[in-house]
Amino acid sequence: MQQPQPPQGLQALRDIVLVGGGHTHVGVLKRFAMRPEPGVRLTLICRDTHTPYSGMLPGYVAGHYGYDDVHIDLRRLAEYAGARFYRDEAIGIDHEARQVLCQSRPPVPYDWMSINIGSTPRVGKVSGADAHAVPVKPIHRFNDRWQTLLQRVEEHPGRTRVAVVGGGAGGVELLLAMQYRLGHELAARGRDPEELSFALFTRGEQILPTHNARVRAHFLATLTRRRVEVHTGTEITAVEAGRLKANDSTWHSADEIVWVTNAGGADWLKDTRLDLDDDGFIKVGDTLQTLSDPRVFAAGDIAHQVNHPREKAGVFAVRQGRPLADNLRAAMTGRPLSPYRPQRHWLALISTGDRHAVASRGKWYLAGDWLWRWKDWIDRRFMARFNDLAPMAEDTMKAPATSRVVLDDEESAQAISAIAMRCGGCGAKVGATTLSRALSTLEPVAREEVLVGLHSPDDAAVVRVPSGKDMVHTVDFFRAFIDDPYVFGKVAANHALGDIFAMGAEAQTATAVATVPQGLEAKVEDTVFQMMSGAVEVLNAADCALVGGHTGEGSELALGFAVNGLIDSGSMGERTEDDGHAGTALMTKGGLRPGQVLILTKPIGTGTLFAAHARLAARGRWIDAALASMCQSNREGAACLREHGATACTDITGFGLLGHLVEMTRPSGVDAELDLATLPLLEGAEETVAAGILSSLQPANVRLRRAIRDQEAWVEHPRYPLLFDPQTAGGLLAGVPAERAQACLEALHALGYERAAIIGRIQAPGEVLEPIHLKG
Structure with missing residues (x-):
């Protein structure tokens, strides 16, 4: 049987939700920006608006780059890609309802989703580490602590001992970058860099265990020359304020402890039904779909490709961008997905903090200042792909006439109805069933003066004016200026309440007027729910009861409120x-x-x-x-x-x-x-x-x-x-x-x-x- 063809003109037939702003997902956004898929809507959920590029972080710590040089602006990139950006953190998945559960907003529905949230250092496995050590991830927390350390060292003379736990490339590179920056800051102030001392701890018998012997020898010589204490075969078993305990029961003093080891998957993944490996990473197949739910993909450090296990390295996350984008597109359009096989060997360019770098690939090794310049050129070119966002060419912006999204018969009928010629007046109202479902879980604050309201819907609300009070009335309405209906609902409610508060009145009741773009019933329902969830949250906090409203279809999302307030009678007198x-x-x-x-x-x-x-x-x-x-x-x-x-x-x-x-x-x-x-x-x-x-x-x-x-x-x-x-x-x-x-x-x-x-x-x-x- 031939699949129904979706009609032209609807923007949201299917939703792809991207959880996390890692290197793979920025690649997905860029590919969809360059070639949009009609009928497909992307939503990016990420706690941080600016996501760091791991390859440049050591250079940032060393002082060679500024903050914006090493961060990709996800909000700008999402806007460029026509994607919605929700600044929040995922905390769960409802597989049956196909929803991403979030920390501080309503659940976000998906048709397909992808997870690219990186790995999380497991400081909790070592006693005291979560309280007294600074994990290198999440980066924003590390950066805050790093800035504090910089300021403390600059402003308060005295000996400072820094310990880095983790002897892989990440730990060694970070330590050398920190040492270089802090030493130069002290020297610039006429102070002795010997005030600083550094120590590296690794439970392995050698540093950089995944690299060849010549690379290891180069970095060991560098650490020795720069007077870094290297403790191999030393597992940290406990951390206290100002010191760490090794597996031989020896205590080592440290004023600052940075944790770059024992990475695993985020804890919230354990409560999903996703199949995880022993370290909590999501198992995926060759198509990057999770083994337990084909509608959920995963990529980057959080993913464990079971048939092709590889080291956790940014190069793999970057290169997964294209195959992930292609497979998400294929899933939406009913085409076969393609397998992805990562390369066995890759080029790693590891810096030593002082504009010097080492190249490592299999048994191959090179070192020199010129390698750092080459790395700098590569990294800046990579960042330019996502931060230098020139306006798209007109022919590139034109989408194909017809969506390739596969719909079932009922959805196809809804889509045709949604874009058919609508009559005006009441014919433009959102359907009662869709509206009632969207509003059914909202709980507007109750006020005793509201005699008839949403708790007992009728043709109009009935509200009593308390004795000794006068009424204050205002109305505001405007179209959405951001693509997050939940946040837009909060802003619209705050905007409408502003006139009441400015008059010195208290808010009593509000009536909403909204327009919502046409679409499939499920998409319209979610938009109304998200928007009114944000609005009701603000209204409830103001003790303002939502008592009714009108929701119609229109070309743009818009929301307004008629708000009634109360003021003491006689307050208009001379004061x-x-x-x-x-x-x-x-x-x-x-x-x-x-x-x-x-x-x-x-x-x-x-x-x-x-x-x-x-x-x-x-x-x-x-x-x-x-x-x-x-x-x-x-x-x-x-x-x-x-x-x-x-x-x-x-x-x-x-x-x-x-x-x-x-x-x-x-x-x-x-x-x-x-x-x-x-x-x-x-x-x-x-x-x-x-x-x-x-x-x-x-x-x-x-x-x-x-x-x-x-x-x-x-x-x-x-x-x-x-x-x-x-x-x-x-x-x-x-x-x-x-x-x-x-x-x-x-x-x-x-x-x-x-x-x-x-x-x-x-x-x-x-x-x-x-x-x-x-x-x-």
Whole structure:
């Protein structure tokens, strides 16, 4: 029987979920970027936005490279590949439901998945090692400790003893890199490098056991020349603060202990039904499919290819990128999978920290400075493949007219229905069954005033207004600007709640309005579930009950809320800064007073950053920080501002900082002085603005420049454009009595608004028309 042909036009017929950002998966992303598969959606789940290239890590430790030189920006690469990037950590697999279980987000469905999470040093097998030793993986933890060690050695003279446990190439190379960097840092400060001492411990009878004798001899001579104590045949059996115990019961002192041995699979894999070897690595066949579940693939260090066992080396992970991508593509399109056989011998280029390297391949050996230069050229060329992401050529971007994804009869009928000509009105609603399934597991917070809501659905919600309260109403709606519906749901809810908190009110109820792209029922259901899970999490934290909503189909994902809030009756009356109503009084835009200071609770820059992200011009960590800021609620910040006498407040959103400040100065009848030097900015915002990358809303906001006194004098200031940058889920801008401002700022910092800052002062109206004066 001929398979049904999927119709053209649907983006997500099948989901490939990539767990981990290892060397193999970056290769998969690049291959799908170069040749997209219509109907196939990729999702990358990874704890770290920037993944290190293992071949350059010793050079980074030695100081030859900067952080960005040796890390692949996964968020940028995923955007380039048209893949979704979920910054989280996998903790399990539900094979029956085909879902990846995550640390801090809802489960992620997959049709096929692949695991490329590397290996994990098992410090837990040695008493005290988990508490007192630093495993080289995960790299972000090692890097944090390494930076701390660098600072300590640089700032505090005295003897420092470093011990490295692990005599393979990784341990030896890392030790020599650390010694080189620390020694040079001391020498640069006029101190004696002999303050440092290094020791290498390995339970094997020789170092670098998988390499030939001449390679081992070269490194042994290097270690001896550089006065490194080498303890072979020495297994570490216990670790305590400042010392380690060998298998002969001898204790060795060490101020810093780095662990580069006893690697195994992640602990969470034990609770899956995947077939693992004795070290916890996933057994895979020649096609890189796991032996226990053909829908799950594995590659890189975490995989054990049973028919072709090899040493754990980055070269194999890199070379598995192409066969894994090809087999995932084949699995989606119903074609036979191809076997992959790794080479028996490979070239290893091992550095000695001082821009010198040794080449090792089987019995072959070479050494020299020129080899380090060659290695540097190879490594930089490799990194350029994933970090130098030029726009794709137009003909490359064009996808084939028809998807090759294999669907069953029911799915094919759903797909045809999804792209068929839809009527307007109610015909555009998401199906009731799909919607009810998506929302069935959500648990909105319950409030006693809600008489009819999601717990007993009807045509409309019925909510009682408590005695002595007035209602506060607001509405916000916007399309998704990121490809993670869960995080988007959190941001959208925070954005909508911002107006309520800025008024000094408490949130009571919310009604949602969403549009979701057409697709297979399972895909639409998951999108709604992910998005509303994030939103309900934020609403519940604000004690705001979701009481209903409307979900329809549209070309883009979008979400908004009509939010109702409560404020004490009579709070609209005239208020002074010390009238005793700080906890309940309504804060309006017109309440600014001369002599107050302006406090901004969050940094600005989301508009330019996400415009840059869409153009692959923003670093992933900049977007991480922006999303973290957008997901931070304004609830506690608003309460803190009220407690410290704020009389006026607004949340900074689409009109930008200047637009919202003008909205406050006009009804208040005051002028304001803004200090550009004290503006808190999101990391990367100045860089993207300097590159001329601005939000599409920026030109409309710039029209308000006429509110700035002598604005021509400030046009060239690097922070000037950020006054007009539209914000999403931005911070609060409030007028606070000057004598209470410092205490307010300290309280905000303690609440987690670490970038809150005093950015200006309120002045009596002057004779000139323009209300805003800049300094900086």
